[in-house]
Amino acid sequence: MCEEEREKQQLQSISASLASLTRETGPKVVKGDPARKSETPKVSHVSQQQHYFTPTISVSDSALKFTHVLYNLSPAELYEQAIKNEHGSFITSSGALATLSGAKTGRSPKDKRVVRDETTEDDLWWGKGSPNIEMDEHTFMVNRERAVDYLNSLDKVFVNDQFLNWDPNNRIKVRIVSARAYHSLFMHNMCIRPTPEELENFGTPDFTIYNAGQFPCNRYTHYMTSSTSIDLNLGRREMVILGTQYAGEMKKGLFSVMHYLMPKRQILSLHSGCNMGRDGDVALFFGLSGTGKTTLSTDHNRFLIGDDEHCWGDDGVSNIEGGCYAKCIDLSRDKEPDIWNAIKFGTVLENVVFDEHTREVDYTEKTVTENTRAAYPIEYIPNAKVPCVGPHPKNVILLACDAFGVLPPVSKLNLAQTMYHFISGYTALVAGTEDGIKEPQATFSACFGAAFIMLHPTKYAAMLAAKMQKHGATGWLVNTGWSGGSYGSGSRIKLAYTRKIIDAIHSGSLLKANYRKTGVFGLEIPTEVEGVPSEILDPVNTWSNKKAYKETLLKLAGLFKNNFEVFVNHKIGKDDKLTEEIVGAGPVF
Numbered sequence: 001m002c003e004e005e006r007e008k009q010q011l012q013s014i015s016a017s018l019a020s021l022t023r024e025t026g027p028k029v030v031k032g033d034p035a036r037k038s039e040t041p042k043v044s045h046v047s048q049q050q051h052y053f054t055p056t057i058s059v060s061d062s063a064l065k066f067t068h069v070l071y072n073l074s075p076a077e078l079y080e081q082a083i084k085n086e087h088g089s090f091i092t093s094s095g096a097l098a099t100l101s102g103a104k105t106g107r108s109p110k111d112k113r114v115v116r117d118e119t120t121e122d123d124l125w126w127g128k129g130s131p132n133i134e135m136d137e138h139t140f141m142v143n144r145e146r147a148v149d150y151l152n153s154l155d156k157v158f159v160n161d162q163f164l165n166w167d168p169n170n171r172i173k174v175r176i177v178s179a180r181a182y183h184s185l186f187m188h189n190m191c192i193r194p195t196p197e198e199l200e201n202f203g204t205p206d207f208t209i210y211n212a213g214q215f216p217c218n219r220y221t222h223y224m225t226s227s228t229s230i231d232l233n234l235g236r237r238e239m240v241i242l243g244t245q246y247a248g249e250m251k252k253g254l255f256s257v258m259h260y261l262m263p264k265r266q267i268l269s270l271h272s273g274c275n276m277g278r279d280g281d282v283a284l285f286f287g288l289s290g291t292g293k294t295t296l297s298t299d300h301n302r303f304l305i306g307d308d309e310h311c312w313g314d315d316g317v318s319n320i321e322g323g324c325y326a327k328c329i330d331l332s333r334d335k336e337p338d339i340w341n342a343i344k345f346g347t348v349l350e351n352v353v354f355d356e357h358t359r360e361v362d363y364t365e366k367t368v369t370e371n372t373r374a375a376y377p378i379e380y381i382p383n384a385k386v387p388c389v390g391p392h393p394k395n396v397i398l399l400a401c402d403a404f405g406v407l408p409p410v411s412k413l414n415l416a417q418t419m420y421h422f423i424s425g426y427t428a429l430v431a432g433t434e435d436g437i438k439e440p441q442a443t444f445s446a447c448f449g450a451a452f453i454m455l456h457p458t459k460y461a462a463m464l465a466a467k468m469q470k471h472g473a474t475g476w477l478v479n480t481g482w483s484g485g486s487y488g489s490g491s492r493i494k495l496a497y498t499r500k501i502i503d504a505i506h507s508g509s510l511l512k513a514n515y516r517k518t519g520v521f522g523l524e525i526p527t528e529v530e531g532v533p534s535e536i537l538d539p540v541n542t543w544s545n546k547k548a549y550k551e552t553l554l555k556l557a558g559l560f561k562n563n564f565e566v567f568v569n570h571k572i573g574k575d576d577k578l579t580e581e582i583v584g585a586g587p588v589f
């Protein structure tokens with residue numbers, strides 16, 4: 001195929017993506033920035049050898065207007081677009097692009113909708129506890145039309161054609177149509193970047209996102225309960241975003257899609273970090289926000305496979321993404337040098353505050369939001385493993401930041417316990433720290449990512465159990481939270497100790513330690529870990545008030561029991577015995 005022909009097909013494909021389905025023709029698309037005169041399309045009727053001035057219409061009129069497409073721009077081009085056109089975009093002293101996401105500075109799970117049709121009706125998890133709130137196909141089309149019309153009314157739109165999943169046999173082609181350079185650069189960093197050859201042969205995408213985040217949905221539209229809507233249509237392989245500019249919606253929206261597509265192929269999708277040692281031993285790190293997935297998977301002595309989204313298939317693990325999305329609140333150069341150094345030219349910094357003159361970022365500032373984030377390509381981490389794939393995991397580490405301070409710093413889990421804790425998905429953080437001491441807030445999120453799963457949690461759990469069994473992986477529960485009392489009287493376990501514990505898991509030495517079983521949760525705890533004071537390994541030793549310890553332990557056990565109630569009647573896999581063991585693997589009191 002000649003270059004011209006390929007270019008024509010590419011434009012046709014983009015035009016098809018941007019076509020209104022209720023009007024006769026798709027938009028006339030042209031590549032390039034309308035602000036640059038040399039790229040303005042030559043419209044045939046203006047060159048009729050006459051010296052008349054032919055007025056052209058530049059307002060939003062879909063029949064007459066061109067949609068200018070900025071296709072897979074480079075970071076430098078996107079910086080220029082952002083700084084010229086997007087309020088709140090600045091270059092920071094380290095070269096990152098600081099952007100504002102607008103009114104929404106985090107995800108909006110209550111505004112997520114999934115089309116319920118004949119297929120998804122049976123396949124997906126619906127109802128209580130499920131993140132999938134239904135909408136019908138017609139309403140999806142109403143929102144799709146709203147987004148497409150909005151995008152076509154703009155001077156220009158950004159189009160990214162990229163990949164998901166480093167496993168070449170299960171790679172997904174994604175197209176992201178968006179209105180902001182911020183969104184385009186974010187996805188450039190977070191998805192896998194195609195080579196020029198791969199881009200030439202991209203063809204039709206497997207999945208398309210229409211991000212019209214600046215434009216709200218219409219509350220008079222059925223199913224809409226706010227001005228924000230994130231709509232997923234698995235049948236059409238499309239997602240529409242209205243009323244939120246938070247870029248994480250695109251990242252996690254695609255993750256939801258993978259949570260649907262991959263299990264259909266017997267591949268397990270995982271909300272986890274992943275790294276590999278020099279001997280090829282792979283570890284997965286599960287955990288909810290702030291529990292240490294990024295901190296502990298970014299390890300100077302190991303190769304980073306990814307920080308957040310992975311697949312576990314027959315050949316081993318693969319990262320879904322091409323970048324990392326790190327929390328930056330209180331980020332310090334000393335504690336997390338690799339992340340600090342990744343915040344340079346090309347990195348998107350969301351909602352941070354900086355010095356007006358020096359553009360030095362103050363990472364302690366929460367003025368815009370506590371959820372400040374940096375999105376950078378994975379190769380910005382020096383020991384990243386590219387391509388981001390690895391062999392079957394040897395260790396599965398479940399992280400919980402237990403602000404109650406009663407879970408041991410580390411426990412070895414049997415398979416049933418691993419499944420029990422995976423399905424529970426526990427962490428407890430402290431709600432607000434401003435008005436003095438507050439009660440820790442327990443959170444249970446099935447599979448450590450209830451917001452993103454599409455099938456019933458037990459489906460993923462059954463797959464994880466089968467894979468761990470087959471490949472002989474060991475499960476661990478690591479408390480990265482409090483010791484010596486709950487939040488307020490105890491203190492957070494030193495990061496240096498947690499790192500020693502993780503080192504001992506990786507090296508295999510912890511597997512050989514002596515263990516004893518705790519009461520209530522029935523966890524196997526080691527008597528010694530190199531580099532960690534032995535007395536902290538059993539939390540009871542660190543509490544001065546033993547009665548308070550026991551009460552808190554029972555309180556947490558009760559919360560676990562209540563949460564698990566909805567799962568006790570579900571069979572996990574085909575194995576009745578395992579199901580019984582899992583139900584029995586919770587706290588006994």
Ligand SMILES: Nc1ncnc2c1ncn2[C@@H]1O[C@H](COP(=O)(O)OP(=O)(O)OP(=O)(O)O)[C@@H](O)[C@H]1O
Nearest residue numbers: 288289290291292293294295327480493494495498
């Ligand atoms: N013992 C510890 N283990 C792990 N992290 C600790 C510990 N003590 C303090 N921390 C701090 O807790 C934070 C852990 O956050 P991290 O970004 O790693 O979480 P995450 O699981 O990746 O969250 P998210 O899903 O939101 O990205 C870091 O700021 C880290 O410095």
Ligand SMILES: O=C([O-])CC(=O)C(=O)O
Nearest residue numbers: 106107248252289308325
């Ligand atoms: O999705 C986001 O906004 C950030 C993230 O990684 C998570 O919440 O798990």
Ligand SMILES: [Ca+2]
Nearest residue numbers: 294325326327
């Ligand atoms: Ca993280």
Ligand SMILES: [Mn+2]
Nearest residue numbers: 271307308309
């Ligand atoms: Mn995440």
